[in-house]
Amino acid sequence: MSAATIQAPSRPPRTKVRRRRSGAGIHIALITIVAVGLLPYLFVLTTSVKTNEQFATSYWAPSFPLHFENYGTAWNQIAPFMLVSVVVAAVSIVGIVALSLLSGYVFARFQFPGRRFFFTMVIALLMVPSIASLIPLFVMMRDLDLLNTLWVLIIPRIAGGAVLGTILMKTFIEGIPQELFDAARVDGAGAGRLFRSIMLPLSLPVVGTVSLLTVIGVWNDFFWPLLTVTDNALKPVSVGLLFFRGQAGTDYGAMFAGYMIASLPLLLLFLFLSKYFLAGIQGGLPGSH
Amino acid sequence: MAIQTPDRVVPDAMVITADTRPPKRRPRRRSISWGAYLGLVPLAVMLGVFCYYPAASGIFHSFWNWNPGGESTFIGFDNYSAMMGDQLWWESFKNLGIIFVFGVVSWVIPLAAAELLISLRSERAQFVYRTLLIVPMAFPGVVTALIWSFLYQPNDGVINTFLTSIGLESLAQNWLGDPHLALLSLLFIGFPFIAGLPFLMFYSTLQNIPKEIFEACSLDGVNRMQRLFLIDLPLMGRQLQLLLVLVVIETLQYGFVAYILTSGGPDNATTVPVLHMLSEAFNGGNWGYAAALSTTLFVLTIVFSTIVALAKRRDSTTNVKGM
Structure with missing residues (x-):
């Protein structure tokens, strides 16, 4: 005891000094990296509330008064694109969740010949890059006369999203204890009731992940809408921004305000659902949970 | 104690049912399995039409002088040999x-x-x-x-x-x-x-x-x-x-x-x-x-x-x- 009390006072100061030294260096390095990474976005944010004159006179520093009307101008031009993206994402989420809940449930809870084969067929599609089937899919959509409709954006997304959705759902449903299902069955619940009263409420986390993935996908999809939708009223935000940039010309304030508005939905999702957001980006890769 | 007893009873009941159920369950599962196929139909249609068909069509048409909406002619590996010289x-x-x-x-x-x-x-x-x-x-x-x-x-x-x-x-x-x-x-x-x-x-x-x-x-x-x-x-x-x-x-x-x-x-x-x-x-x-x-x-x-x-x-x- 006495040895410990004697040693104790002499040691802590040393380690503290060491910690502070290395700690400060680490903090400075990390702050520098964070700053470099965020600087372009901060520049855009400050410029988005400047008029062109303010931009010309004070290029770097924020300048007052802040012109929030830039956001109004940008919103008027960007709102239609945002609406298209929201509609596409919402309809796709409903379709993907319905499809993958149903098929994930079937794969996880039923034994039938060919189960393994069908599931392998689903997994195999993970390996088909979207870019590889872009051209034949385009020709197909043209033959179906679906170009320049919302369906051309929605249907392939549902088909693509249902692949990962089914796999995630199956894995998740397999993790639900069989006892729950047995208990419900004993109480006289049929397959439909099991689905509605047990599966649906329990699978909400996966529904969340799938929804987030879909929103991120819609907001980032570029070539498909670029090629299939030429009607400006039906362009989603990713492609609409290009058109918007052309229109804004050299009105940088409004242009950057538009970029910020277009990013806002994903930023909010990231802020409030960070865990799901990262899980979604990593798509169930090792270390994602 | 009163809460625990049901839990203790359950394993016994499980053992009993485990012995008696399997013959019953098998026919049940078989009858359910048709419903399982039915449940997979929407997914199969979506993936078949919008994922598998385009991928197959792309591979198939890579051997053709593909003219969507018009007449296409089969040209074998010409596209691929053109690619090698591109x-x-x-x-x-x-x-x-x-x-x-x-x-x-x-x-x-x-x-x-x-x-x-x-x-x-x-x-x-x-x-x-x-x-x-x-x-x-x-x-x-x-x-x-x-x-x-x-x-x-x-x-x-x-x-x-x-x-x-x-x-x-x-x-x-x-x-x-x-x-x-x-x-x-x-x-x-x-x-x-x-x-x-x-x-x-x-x-x-x-x-x-x-x-x-x-x-x-x-x-x-x-x-x-x-x-x-x-x-x-x-x-x-x-x-x-x-x-x-x-x-x-x-x-x-x-x-x-x-x-x-x-x-x-x-x-x-x-x-x-x-x-x-x-x-x-x-x-x-x-x-x-x-x-x-x-x-x-x-x-x-x-x-x-x-x-x-x-x-x-x-x-x-x-x-x-x-x-």
């Missing part, structure tokens, strides 16, 4: 090679950031820094590309303005318009490259290394660099291997940033396979040839994805069951 196609792969190498080399920065982050003692500080470091991930890819296209602008752009303001006007360049600089400029988009999968994987692997190992190291007087090469990197081996293949696949699909910033120019300096394929189809009307190019990309991706799947199967940390 200068621009090979040049686009040379660019892909550069993009790939640059992508791998750029992991140094996320790795360094992950190492710095892990050596912070406060969990809270770690969380704050991690969040700030990956915020750029939350921006849509198109927005990031558009912002960087502004940074690179020759007149009002941030980079040239900055160089001018610190008196290095001579270094100001037409970043995207110069064939020697355009590809490099594209590659630097997203600098310092931390907001992405590599950083998250490095960080989570380092987090999972038991603290005792690090402590043992510091007791033995192993310095930071030695620890990185002797302990951290070997323990990250599997993740690095997986990342490597993922980067290959990602690189094969590289395209939209180049489309937005340079459209493959100037002088085709930034052309990539995806852009070449799209321009053959939509500008040149050579649908069969474009199908052959896309089939080639498809096969390359399949080859590398198979390697990923094998690496994943050996990896016990995979979350997807049944693969």
